[in-house]
Amino acid sequence: MEFQKNQMIKFKHNSKLLEKAQQAKPELKFEKIVPQRTVEIVPDHEELFGYRVAPLSHRITELNQMAFGKGERVILDLGDHHVGNFQIKIDSVGSPMDASLWLHVVFAELPVELGTIHEDYHGLLSSSWLAEEYLHLDVLPSLLKMPRRYACRYIMLEVLDTSPKWKAVFNEPLFTAESAVSLDQVSKLNSGDSVLDRIDQVSCKTLHDCMQDVFEDGPKRDRRLWLGDLRLQALSNYATFDNQQLVKRCLYLFGGLTTEDGQISANIFTQREPIPDDTFLYDYSLFFVSTLADYFERYHDLTVLKDLFPIAQQQLDLALQLMNQDGQIELNSKWPVFIDWSQEFDKAACAQAVTIYVVKQFLELAKEMNVEVKSYQKILNKLTNFAIEKLYDQQRGLFMSGAEKEFSIASQVWMALAKVLPPAENHALMETTQKELFPISGIATPYMYHHVCAALFETQHSAAALDLIKSYWGSMIEYGADTFWEAFQPENPTFSPYQSMAINSYCHAWSCTPAYLLRKYLKS
């Protein structure tokens, strides 16, 4: 049976490495957030996702003057996105409570999640991720302390039933937000451009809300540690909160939980004892090398390097088993490459480029470790030669991918980042990419947009990179983002990888990289 897949994959548990992960576990910081106002969510076809937020006239301090009977509801607005726990005092007015209170509580990052909560859900992900609870309160007054953690800006309290003889009254709502870091730690960008400054703020908030016990991909749903996300979060973290311990912890978690063959899972569940997932992604496994290299570059931490270098090498060796005699990476279905949520482009050239990108970082680490690198140098040449000779179309000045010889933006971007071509040609590659392949379409994630921007910056197209940051991340802000989203396709803004806007994550770490890109490239 498909669902038993995992029980056939055996994992190692390296207790020495896992102990080091445990030691680096952060103490979370807590902040008390009082909702600022009550609002209504109104259907509005002119809004991106079909709903508008309409403030109500009374103040939040008047909440306890209102009584809620069967079918009545109130929506609290925290004023910003937060991650944490919620509590509220509930009392009754009227006759003594001659029935339980039957309460529906819904937490939403965006209005669309509240607007659609009473509709049937047909998304591809589990409906258990819809952030709603149904509760019976037998005795009032009570202090309702919700036991689960939520990611939200809006909280809807909907009275499903009382009795005709009494109503419910809410008072003292309180959200306790949590994170491993504090926004006070980050100095402002002060770019001189208010749009970029705002993008940077939202980026930092996004990263902040995803920095919990581990770098979570998104606090709304899985709360998992994904390697592809970790790599970008770590880069943004170095430029902002600079929390060394949390990156170290996550590296040790991945290093301590490989399969018996030494392969690193795409992600780890960390809510109780850490459990590696049975999902493996080619690029994500390789990014263990990359994340370790970035970490070492930032902190020169030889202890971590020595502990984890063999595991990094193992990822590369496993990947290189897919290289054929011509130097081509031949992917198979057991170990797909991610690159982006879009399935609209061929990803073979990307896989080739990512491998080159990672081998180069590996060679830097190997030098630090005094490891013999000749064989990897040879491999790098073979990989690069294949890319230039078989994938590069000299006439068009672009890389092609797959049997259909597709020229996708993603292929050019990853080849540019891997610096397969010499600097001048690399610059020209991204020049041609803009001329021939822009405006961008068919890319579904801020994750891939990050790599486009990074490639533009790395090839001295800073103005274009800044324009792209302003238009792409700026659009999300215009659409009402308090934190940046998991998926966003400007030409198709209601795209969901799961076929449901209600299940998308609207605070997703891999979208936080403007904080990194702007700090790295704007100031230089």
Add this chain to the structure above:
Amino acid sequence: MEFQKNQMIKFKHNSKLLEKAQQAKPELKFEKIVPQRTVEIVPDHEELFGYRVAPLSHRITELNQMAFGKGERVILDLGDHHVGNFQIKIDSVGSPMDASLWLHVVFAELPVELGTIHEDYHGLLSSSWLAEEYLHLDVLPSLLKMPRRYACRYIMLEVLDTSPKWKAVFNEPLFTAESAVSLDQVSKLNSGDSVLDRIDQVSCKTLHDCMQDVFEDGPKRDRRLWLGDLRLQALSNYATFDNQQLVKRCLYLFGGLTTEDGQISANIFTQREPIPDDTFLYDYSLFFVSTLADYFERYHDLTVLKDLFPIAQQQLDLALQLMNQDGQIELNSKWPVFIDWSQEFDKAACAQAVTIYVVKQFLELAKEMNVEVKSYQKILNKLTNFAIEKLYDQQRGLFMSGAEKEFSIASQVWMALAKVLPPAENHALMETTQKELFPISGIATPYMYHHVCAALFETQHSAAALDLIKSYWGSMIEYGADTFWEAFQPENPTFSPYQSMAINSYCHAWSCTPAYLLRKYLKS
């Protein structure tokens, strides 16, 4: 506003009496119940309520061999009705849990409650009484301990969602049943008639499950202490469990919580600090006298009598304010009389008879207290004279009620119980009642059926009383009752006072009186 009614009624809190109620609070007894089997609930139009229980072939010990994905469910059968708390171990099989478990748990006394749980609810009582919970479990394995108390025989575990990669597994379901008493304390009836013996057993079980911190009316819903129910529960208790403390506690609760005018509420909420309801019923208030008299007759407890006699007297005095110059009780809408859930008959004659019944018990108590009773004796005569002269139709040998001069069974029964007529004529009254008004129709509760049977026994119609017990309570058993019901109308068996079979209470204390009637009248 209607729902603020209570805030205008001021209650006294007699702390001395309430302290005595607190001291008599029982220590509950707990019993561990392991479900005996798994079953299906199958729609079946030949069954009374439209559903049939179909046992599944596997054993309960095989439960942990089964895996439940989205939309799959299992129903556990406790084998009998119980009141208490539920726990179960839940684990996952397959890949690591990449989504929360979204679980629906439904508790049911009868199959109809499970069969209709997915239908829209349109009953008159709050939907918050439907015994269902929706739960998210973020981490498995977990021991799920449901925090609320339930009354049930069947427990449905319905997996609303997992993810395609894993399923839920249930193991070690455990129900911890609770009661103030143990069934072991009651000796068997051994009547020689297996139907009566079974009716007695089910009566004792019904009373047992309603004897908690107080005598509850029914453990499924309100769990309230109602005076009308208490009176009958106490009588059955004297004949079976003989728990003096619990009756004493309930008498002190009512006595300690009158209105400022001295009136006793129809019921008290006891889940936290006791709160009297703002519902007042004429007969229920008077039954404080009756319940105190029955208690004194059983235990000769002078302390309780001295503490509570003034409050008993107050109830009578308040009732007698409604007596006009002719000796007629004139009800008003602020203080209606209950008698039965049926609204199909006029209740004025019943109110007259209940008053006479209670005055007679009051006179007994007054003698014990050495209180001057002449005025009450005079009132009794006036009440009785009015009944005989104005309500009794000598030709028909029956009492009539109301402007329409109705001859209802309830009027005859209460006049017989009040012994308005001399013994021979009282015997004839119930003889005529049977001849002219039977077969019974239009009576909706075991509560009123109890009074019919009591009147038959008291007027030496024992055989008819036994036949009625066997046919009425026996029918409920044939329909699948593990405990006796709140409402049952044999000629209209799907009657619900709330227009929903799902919200009826199927373990209701006022239906437990065969245990009392059979022990009192069968053995004499």
